[in-house]
Amino acid sequence: MQFGITFEKLLLIGLIAVLLVGPERLPRYAESVAKLARRAGEFLRDTKSRVRDEMGPEIDDVDWRKLDPRQYDPRRIIRDALFEDDASPGPARADAVVAEPAVKPVSTPRVRPEFSMSSPPPYDPEAT
Known part of the structure; x- marks a missing residue:
């Protein structure tokens, strides 16, 4: 840096600094800077030896x-988090080896429950 x-x-x-401190106080200040x-x-x-010991x-x-x-690219981190189950849409990285599964699992579509005015919506007492 x-x-x-x-x-x-x-x-x-x-x-x-020499002009502001003055010649009479300069040795004291130089000594305190050296001690610091x-x-x-x-x-x-x-700290270095403590980290090494631990x-x-x-x-x-x-x-x-x-x-x-x-070194972290926020776009790559977000892309990896969003597409962690799927293959990454960007170019393949050289350091990552992706093995394709032999059989792709069949995904079943989620069935959304039908709500009407007569049936109450789902309620979770632990969530409130």
């Missing part, structure tokens, strides 16, 4: 690129 900060911009920010950076590094190392040796087998949310 790039933030668009070049070396010149960092130098300018540092110069402005050190604590952040320790936190990252501790996941165990399987952590090396995880494909982290597969879990990257930027």
Whole structure:
């Protein structure tokens, strides 16, 4: 990830910080920034070792690129969810092997119940 900060911009920010803080307080602020950076590094190392301890040796087998949310295409996810029983209408993916069943099941049409003014509609007491 790039933030668009070049070396010149960092130098300018540092110069402005030196002018605002002043030469007498600058060593204290530099020390506190160094402590903050050190604590952040320790936190990252501790977190990394904790994750490694909790996941165990399987952590090396995880494909982290597969879990990257930027790779997901919402259109494909919705299409796969809608057509999960049927064959996908789009082009076949190279990584998916679809085996066609030898005999296609015969689908029976659903019979809709007929309602009239004399018969009450179905009622589910647990749904309300």
